[in-house]
Amino acid sequence: MLDKLTVPGGFVDLHVHFREPSKNDSENFASGSEAAVIGGFVLACDMPNNPGAETWSEDRVDEKHELIVQQSYCPIGVYAGSQPEADNISEIPGMIRKCVGTKLYMAPTTNNPYDREPEEFREVLKVLKETAPEKPVMLHPGVENLEAMVAMVAGEFGLPVHACHVNNTAQVEVINKAKAKGWQASCGVCVHHLVMTSHDSGTRGWKARMQPPLSRQDEAEALLDRLAKGEIDVIETDHAPHSQEAKARVDLHNPTGNEHDHSNTCYGVPGIEFAAQLMFYQAMLGRISIERLLDAMSTRPAEIIGVSFSPKTKVTWDLSVQKEISSDDVVSGAGWTPFLGMRTVGQVIETRIKGTPVIQNNDVNQRRAEVVKSRGSLI
Numbered sequence: 001m002l003d004k005l006t007v008p009g010g011f012v013d014l015h016v017h018f019r020e021p022s023k024n025d026s027e028n029f030a031s032g033s034e035a036a037v038i039g040g041f042v043l044a045c046d047m048p049n050n051p052g053a054e055t056w057s058e059d060r061v062d063e064k065h066e067l068i069v070q071q072s073y074c075p076i077g078v079y080a081g082s083q084p085e086a087d088n089i090s091e092i093p094g095m096i097r098k099c100v101g102t103k104l105y106m107a108p109t110t111n112n113p114y115d116r117e118p119e120e121f122r123e124v125l126k127v128l129k130e131t132a133p134e135k136p137v138m139l140h141p142g143v144e145n146l147e148a149m150v151a152m153v154a155g156e157f158g159l160p161v162h163a164c165h166v167n168n169t170a171q172v173e174v175i176n177k178a179k180a181k182g183w184q185a186s187c188g189v190c191v192h193h194l195v196m197t198s199h200d201s202g203t204r205g206w207k208a209r210m211q212p213p214l215s216r217q218d219e220a221e222a223l224l225d226r227l228a229k230g231e232i233d234v235i236e237t238d239h240a241p242h243s244q245e246a247k248a249r250v251d252l253h254n255p256t257g258n259e260h261d262h263s264n265t266c267y268g269v270p271g272i273e274f275a276a277q278l279m280f281y282q283a284m285l286g287r288i289s290i291e292r293l294l295d296a297m298s299t300r301p302a303e304i305i306g307v308s309f310s311p312k313t314k315v316t317w318d319l320s321v322q323k324e325i326s327s328d329d330v331v332s333g334a335g336w337t338p339f340l341g342m343r344t345v346g347q348v349i350e351t352r353i354k355g356t357p358v359i360q361n362n363d364v365n366q367r368r369a370e371v372v373k374s375r376g377s378l379i
């Protein structure tokens with residue numbers, strides 16, 4: 001493998017939870033975006049499910065945008081949220097013009113205890129069709145409802161649809177079929193679904209529990225194969241910075257991982273600072289090409305939200321650096337990593353975002369905060 005690699009543009013993460021504002025204080029835009037730039041990202045897109053402070057109103061979007069400008073190390077985009085219980089349809093037009101897309105939760109996960117049917121989102125899709133038909137609808141699918149929802153969002157309404165964090169090849173097939181019909185559809189896989197397996201949930205409890213859950217090893221390997229072939233469009237981190245204390249609490253109160261014990265669940269894992277390094281290691285093992293890796297972490301995610309790169313945005317990696325992840329390497333405010341002990345390749349030596357030297361000499365140097373709102377934005 002090359003020793004030095006310059007990524008024109010840098011990596012884009014379509015799926016993070018930086019949790020600000022919220023009553024969960026283990027992460028904020030400063031700590032989350034610092035972890036992102038250390039990990040080679042130049043843009044992260046933040047999800048709306050913040051406990052106690054969901055992104056369900058235009059005021060909340062404005063509040064998030066202010067925090068981003070004050071704190072972030074890199075550009076950030078925000079997703080608008082709309083759940084049946086949010087009752088916020090009138091807020092959608094104001095929100096969506098300031099957001100990179102919408103996120104809809106169709107199955108239980110952090111801060112959403114409900115299973116939802118496609119029909120429950122008809123009203124929000126109608127308003128999105130009128131106000132932002134070009135912006136993607138990101139889905140947290142359930143086990144059974146992805147196909148029907150993709151047919152509704154992309155087939156019936158003609159909106160771009162993205163299946164987040166696929167954990168099995170059947171979901172990839174649903175997206176393949178949608179693409180074959182000419183619908184605008186894409187999907188993403190998380191690094192933890194590639195390098196961890198269901199076995200880890202049996203040995204590490206809640207530190208290895210997320211939604212969707214880790215897959216069996218044959219399925220995890222099949223996902224990597226689909227990613228390498230380009231059938232899975234992007235790698236997204238789903239960086240979910242739960243504290244160790246929060247994880248320990250549910251280990252005590254819900255050791256069997258009962259999904260219906262909603263007050264005692266804590267789904268998700270942090271790790272944005274390690275995502276690219278873990279994937280470069282997979283490239284070194286020959287399981288994915290460098291070209292496909294850059295496509296899945298930079299070109300494709302940028303296309304999905306419609307941003308382009310300034311020629312002055314670039315990230316230079318030293319790929320001769322090989323390490324084993326230790327606790328000292330954690331940057332996220334979550335303070336721990338599920339990837340402890342795993343092998344990595346690469347270290348960012350320099351990041352420029354529109355010319356601003358955000359990382360220099362392997363270290364964070366300067367902030368380049370910007371809010372990404374619309375398609376056509378330059379980062």
Ligand code: NCD
Pocket residue numbers: 017049109110140209210211212238240241267268269
């Ligand atoms: C995410 C979180 O913690 O917000 N958790 C997770 O298990 N993935 C929510 C989500 O993406 O479903």
Ligand code: ZN
Pocket residue numbers: 109140164165211212
């Ligand atoms: Zn999700």
Ligand code: ZN
Pocket residue numbers: 015016017047238239240
């Ligand atoms: Zn998520």
